[in-house]
Amino acid sequence: xxxxxxxxxxxxxxxxxxxxxxxxxxxxxxxxxxxxxxxxxxxxxxxxxxxxxxxxxxxxxxxxxxxxxxxxxxxxxxxxxxxxxxxxxxxxxxxxxxxxxxxxxxxxxxxxxxxxxxxxxxxxxxxxxxxxxxxxxxxxxxxxxxxxxxxxxxxxxxxxxxxxxxxxxxxxxxxxxxxxxxxxxxxxxxxxxxxxxxxxxxxxxxxxxxxxxxxxxxxxxxxxxxxxxxxxxxxxxxxxxxxxxxxxxxxxxxxxxxxxxxxxxxxxxxxxxxxxxxxxxxxxxxxxxxxxxxxxxxxxxxxxxxxxxxxxxxxxxxxxxxxx
Numbered sequence: 001x002x003x004x005x006x007x008x009x010x011x012x013x014x015x016x017x018x019x020x021x022x023x024x025x026x027x028x029x030x031x032x033x034x035x036x037x038x039x040x041x042x043x044x045x046x047x048x049x050x051x052x053x054x055x056x057x058x059x060x061x062x063x064x065x066x067x068x069x070x071x072x073x074x075x076x077x078x079x080x081x082x083x084x085x086x087x088x089x090x091x092x093x094x095x096x097x098x099x100x101x102x103x104x105x106x107x108x109x110x111x112x113x114x115x116x117x118x119x120x121x122x123x124x125x126x127x128x129x130x131x132x133x134x135x136x137x138x139x140x141x142x143x144x145x146x147x148x149x150x151x152x153x154x155x156x157x158x159x160x161x162x163x164x165x166x167x168x169x170x171x172x173x174x175x176x177x178x179x180x181x182x183x184x185x186x187x188x189x190x191x192x193x194x195x196x197x198x199x200x201x202x203x204x205x206x207x208x209x210x211x212x213x214x215x216x217x218x219x220x221x222x223x224x225x226x227x228x229x230x231x232x233x234x235x236x237x238x239x240x241x242x243x244x245x246x247x248x249x250x251x252x253x254x255x256x257x258x259x260x261x262x263x264x265x266x267x268x269x270x271x272x273x274x275x276x277x278x279x280x281x282x283x284x285x286x287x288x289x290x291x292x293x294x295x296x297x298x299x300x301x302x303x304x305x306x307x308x309x310x311x312x313x314x315x316x317x318x319x320x321x322x323x324x
Contacts, residue, residue, distance in 0.1 A: 124264040
């Protein structure tokens with residue numbers, strides 16, 4: 001089964017997907033990158049069709065067929081066990097391997113930041129999610145499917161909140177904020193009304209709304225109270241997720257890593273990082289904060305090596321490849 005024990009690791013987020021073909025000793029043989037993975041929007045089969053194109057390019061880059069000893073796929077929108085099972089079955093039916101494991105993409109960040117399965121990871125990219133693990137196999141997870149599961153923030157949530165406050169500032173329903181000027185200016189518009197119109201009519205693609213997050217952080221850095229309140233709210237959410245997961249796993253009162261990743265957290269914005277460190281020091285004083293800036297596909301690759309029984313040297317070789 002598979003080509004000489006060759007492995008496939010996939011990390012598929014909302015905005016981009018990375019695939020890596022690995023030798024059993026952790027050597028990266030081939031890679032490919034493509035667009036995001038969003039089965040809630042297009043359906044499971046169509047989402048995996050897109051994945052197959054990316055995996056095919058990675059296999060071609062490695063010079064191997066789509067026939068692997070094991071496949072590990074860390075996938076966005078695999079938020080519930082029933083979704084993981086459906087995606088795992090779809091991948092099995094593609095025939096890439098008879099050995100397939102699907103994880104939520106949060107597990108890739110957790111594994112990338114840890115040498116042993118003990119700790120908590122929070123991912124804040126397009127959305128926000130958290131997972132924790134202990135060596136005995138216990139996990140702490142959240143549904144992470146939007147407001148109906150109690151979620152707030154992430155890049156998408158922050159851009160929506162920034163738009164909401166800016167719109168109300170311009171029309172008089174809300175308090176003043178420089179966001180009302182900075183957000184439309186980013187897209188070459190003079191007013192929030194013009195920006196709202198352009199987004200509503202599709203003149204600016206909805207996918208570009210994530211560009212507003214760095215603008216929000218810049219305005220917060222300049223001292224705007226509304227922008228800073230949103231940044232601090234994001235810190236509150238990260239710390240709430242972390243401390244709840246630590247408590248569930250019995251790790252709150254002992255030294256344990258809290259791994260932070262995803263585009264919003266990996267950017268290391270001072271206002272966000274300082275506030276979340278301050279809050280963690282109050283609520284989880286023994287937590288050890290770590291930031292993951294390596295691509296999440298590293299974590300997917302490490303999980304693939306773990307699941308195939310590779311030795312520690314293979315993991316070190318793979319970490320060396322993705323060293324940043």
